[in-house]
Amino acid sequence: MPATSTAIDWADFVKKSLAGEALSRVEAQTILDIDDSQVLTALQAAYQVRQVTFGNRVKVCLLQNARSGLCPEDCGYCSQSNISKAPIEKYGMLSEEELLEGARKAKEAGAKRYCMVTSARGPSKHDIDHLCQVTRNIKSKYDLEICVSLGILDQPQAEQLKDSGVGWVNHNLNTSERFYPEICSTHTYQDRINTVQAVQKAGMMTCSGGIIGMGETDQDLLDFAYAARELKLDSIPINFLHPIKGTPLEGSARLKPMKCLKVLCLFRFLNPKSEIRAAGGREVNLRALQPLALYAANSIFVEGYLTTSGQKMEEAHQMIKDMGFEIESTESVV
Numbered sequence: 001m002p003a004t005s006t007a008i009d010w011a012d013f014v015k016k017s018l019a020g021e022a023l024s025r026v027e028a029q030t031i032l033d034i035d036d037s038q039v040l041t042a043l044q045a046a047y048q049v050r051q052v053t054f055g056n057r058v059k060v061c062l063l064q065n066a067r068s069g070l071c072p073e074d075c076g077y078c079s080q081s082n083i084s085k086a087p088i089e090k091y092g093m094l095s096e097e098e099l100l101e102g103a104r105k106a107k108e109a110g111a112k113r114y115c116m117v118t119s120a121r122g123p124s125k126h127d128i129d130h131l132c133q134v135t136r137n138i139k140s141k142y143d144l145e146i147c148v149s150l151g152i153l154d155q156p157q158a159e160q161l162k163d164s165g166v167g168w169v170n171h172n173l174n175t176s177e178r179f180y181p182e183i184c185s186t187h188t189y190q191d192r193i194n195t196v197q198a199v200q201k202a203g204m205m206t207c208s209g210g211i212i213g214m215g216e217t218d219q220d221l222l223d224f225a226y227a228a229r230e231l232k233l234d235s236i237p238i239n240f241l242h243p244i245k246g247t248p249l250e251g252s253a254r255l256k257p258m259k260c261l262k263v264l265c266l267f268r269f270l271n272p273k274s275e276i277r278a279a280g281g282r283e284v285n286l287r288a289l290q291p292l293a294l295y296a297a298n299s300i301f302v303e304g305y306l307t308t309s310g311q312k313m314e315e316a317h318q319m320i321k322d323m324g325f326e327i328e329s330t331e332s333v334v
């Protein structure tokens with residue numbers, strides 16, 4: 001039975017969340033169970049939590065795929081995997097000039113953070129040296145936060161990245177520990193946790209989220225949301241599966257927009273101070289309800305997601321302004 005707003009004390013949820021207290025598992029489940037007619041009430045409550053740390057600001061992030069395709073791993077959702085037949089562009093590591101040009105464009109477009117992403121199980125020594133050099137160069141020219149997403153990292157690699165000026169590392173948990181083997185067999189959930197912890201130990205900020213809609217249960221969603229809370233992640237990108245033709249998940253059902261909003265509320269209540277980003281697949285899954293995501297999320301990606309297209313920067317800016325939110329300034333916090 002869907003829960004109704006009369007059964008939920010939203011003010012109590014807000015109070016608990018802001019006090020740093022975890023909602024109980026039963027309370028968290030009720031957020032996913034509410035009737036669709038109660039989603040606006042849930043968003044209003046999530047907004048109260050969002051506002052305390054992030055005000056009305058929206059952080060806009062841009063991705064640059066520094067190496068595309070050619071990955072030996074078998075993540076079922078990914079068009080760049082070893083088992084994907086998706087007709088994507090494949091290329092090796094971009095040169096320093098190409099990555100610098102990407103940073104220049106990101107800065108010009110008003111992005112605060114520039115993320116360089118490589119398709120790989122993890123980086124080679126050469127990859128790390130190259131990206132550290134690029135990072136030093138970008139930091140000397142532009143006021144941009146630098147984020148990298150390079151796959152599995154060990155402690156010395158994390159330290160080297162930190163020393164070069166990398167402020168953030170993305171490495172997604174993706175889903176729950178229980179469901180992880182269903183989406184990938186070439187590495188484990190624990191490999192991912194170890195990487196996040198190496199990043200934290202090196203003193204960098206962690207960006208680690210997941211993908212909703214891969215066939216996981218609500219219990220998996222709760223496990224994932226509580227795991228994110230336990231790890232005290234700085235940023236949690238929530239992707240909504242955009243099934244890509246040629247990947248094992250190509251036939252997956254689209255998510256309902258209301259479900260996407262409930263999931264964003266769940267993550268906001270359990271992670272009140274973390275950046276929550278409405279990420280990949282928001283356009284195709286949230287459709288006309290996209291702007292409502294901003295009540296729970298305080299960050300978005302623009303201009304696409306590595307191998308799929310996304311909302312254009314200008315449209316995103318318009319959406320943010322139309323909703324009465326502000327685009328976050330481009331000062332670096334690293």
Ligand code: SF4
Pocket residue numbers: 071072073074075078079080081082118119120121151
């Ligand atoms: S490790 Fe990354 S790039 Fe490789 S298949 Fe998995 S998600 Fe795709």
